Amino acid sequence: MALTLSDFAQSLTVETAFSVLAVAKQLKAEGKDVVELEVGDSPFDSTASAKSTGIEAIQNNQSHYCASPGIPEFRKAAADFVSREFNVDAKPENIVVGPGAKVFEQFFCEAFLNPGDGVLVFSPYFPTYLPNIQRRGARMVLSDLKQSNEFRPDLADIKKFLAEDPSPKAIFLNSPHNPTGGVIPEEDLKAIADLIRGKNIAVFSDEPYCHMVWQGKHHSILAQPGMMDQCVSAYTFSKSYSMSGWRLGFCVASEAVATSIGKMVNTTLSCTPPIVQLAGAAALNCDSVERDEVMLKFREKVVLLTNKLNAIENFHALDPHATFYVFVNVAPVCNQLGITSHGLALYLLEGADDDFGIACLGGECFGEAGQGFLRFSCAEPNDRLEQAIDFIPEALSRTDRIASYLESHPAARLKAPYPV
Numbered sequence: 419m420a421l422t423l424s425d426f427a428q429s430l431t432v433e434t435a436f437s438v439l440a441v442a443k444q445l446k447a448e449g450k451d452v453v454e455l456e457v458g459d460s461p462f463d464s465t466a467s468a469k470s471t472g473i474e475a476i477q478n479n480q481s482h483y484c485a486s487p488g489i490p491e492f493r494k495a496a497a498d499f500v501s502r503e504f505n506v507d508a509k510p511e512n513i514v515v516g517p518g519a520k521v522f523e524q525f526f527c528e529a530f531l532n533p534g535d536g537v538l539v540f541s542p543y544f545p546t547y548l549p550n551i552q553r554r555g556a557r558m559v560l561s562d563l564k565q566s567n568e569f570r571p572d573l574a575d576i577k578k579f580l581a582e583d584p585s586p587k588a589i590f591l592n593s594p595h596n597p598t599g600g601v602i603p604e605e606d607l608k609a610i611a612d613l614i615r616g617k618n619i620a621v622f623s624d625e626p627y628c629h630m631v632w633q634g635k636h637h638s639i640l641a642q643p644g645m646m647d648q649c650v651s652a653y654t655f656s657k658s659y660s661m662s663g664w665r666l667g668f669c670v671a672s673e674a675v676a677t678s679i680g681k682m683v684n685t686t687l688s689c690t691p692p693i694v695q696l697a698g699a700a701a702l703n704c705d706s707v708e709r710d711e712v713m714l715k716f717r718e719k720v721v722l723l724t725n726k727l728n729a730i731e732n733f734h735a736l737d738p739h740a741t742f743y744v745f746v747n748v749a750p751v752c753n754q755l756g757i758t759s760h761g762l763a764l765y766l767l768e769g770a771d772d773d774f775g776i777a778c779l780g781g782e783c784f785g786e787a788g789q790g791f792l793r794f795s796c797a798e799p800n801d802r803l804e805q806a807i808d809f810i811p812e813a814l815s816r817t818d819r820i821a822s823y824l825e826s827h828p829a830a831r832l833k834a835p836y837p838v
């Protein structure tokens with residue numbers, strides 16, 4: 419009998435950025451010059467203390483199993499960090515370490531969701547939220563973020579979810595937001611906390627871009643009264659400390675929830691490498707000046723990218739609020755050319771030129787509400803960003819190439835115009 423995969427495995431959707439990355443790398447291997455703006459990685463080196471402490475930890479043979487929730491040095495450094503920087507009243511017992519922030523989506527869902535439970539997610543959304551909700555047989559309920567509202571969550575939709583969903587259980591927040599670059603202002607966090615306080619509602623607060631707020635400063639819902647009892651916040655070293663390949667992040671939760679998530683680490687990963695935890699603790703304790711200097715470089719890149727994209731006819735991006743992404747509305751261009759936004763992204767990579775391409779993502783890679791947008795990250799040097807954006811008007815004017823791309827890629831044809 420043929421071996422069948424589970425229904426879950428067969429329906430699993432993945433982060434498209436990694437699929438586009440594979441195409442970009444293949445084209446580069448074949449000799450094409452590709453500017454890679456698809457993946458949210460840092461072009462900078464990991465910070466100095468992280469590197470030196472990691473090397474030292476290897477030399478000191480810190481190369482064995484350790485406690486599942488984390489080594490004491492790491493848990494203390496992480497608790498001090500969120501207390502100092504985000505005014506969150508955390509102790510080491512509130513911290514669980516993991517290989518990045520993403521894994522806490524799964525552990526949060528395992529901690530709180532039963533089959534059939536409703537989970538409110540703001541769309542566009544980080545693509546791995548859905549498979550992690552589906553792992554538990556729970557239901558994703560969507561609320562659209564709008565460019566006209568600076569991509570702020572609609573509080574009326576939260577009220578509606580709490581009042582009308584047959585089994586409301588959780589809310590996913592992501593501020594600063596990937597892919598839109600939006601921020602949930604402190605007053606909205608307060609209002610959300612007021613809506614859920616004391617109810618059987620858990621919040622996953624995904625905060626990987628906590629140091630990339632370009633207007634004002636970062637706020638976590640965990641700092642709101644009582645929220646430590648109802649929220650799990652996730653942080654990563656991938657963005658702030660340019661440590662994506664080390665795989666390091668942590669979550670902050672009540673002691674009871676942290677103990678439960680520690681059991682999930684125990685039963686899946688066993689532990690996070692102590693070498694990596696020591697490097698991360700050193701980054702938190704010693705590298706904030708270097709980190710903030712690098713953040714300013716990101717800000718400069720985002721401003722450059724936004725200005726250049728807004729200079730293209732019928733492209734419209736908001737002034738940079740946060741993150742290292744620019745989410746630009748290209749709906750009028752898609753409508754005119756009869757191409758989907760992800761079709762346009764792939765055309766810029768594969769079809770617009772034989773020797774040069776730009777890798778970026780269509781907004782629909784982040785859910786239907788992203789249709790009509792392109793997401794650019796700024797993971798390349800500034801001169802390469804400029805070269806890429808300067809090429810776009812030329813690429814859009816090559817109507818013969820667009821026609822033949824649509825001919826050979828019928829899925830890229832736009833079936834009905836996007837709303838403008």
Ligand SMILES: Cc1ncc(COP(=O)(O)O)c(C=O)c1O
Nearest residue numbers: 458518519520544596654656667
């Ligand atoms: C919103 C969001 N959540 C989670 C992650 C995962 O980051 P990590 O590398 O820490 O797993 C990312 C990375 O791009 C992200 O953008």
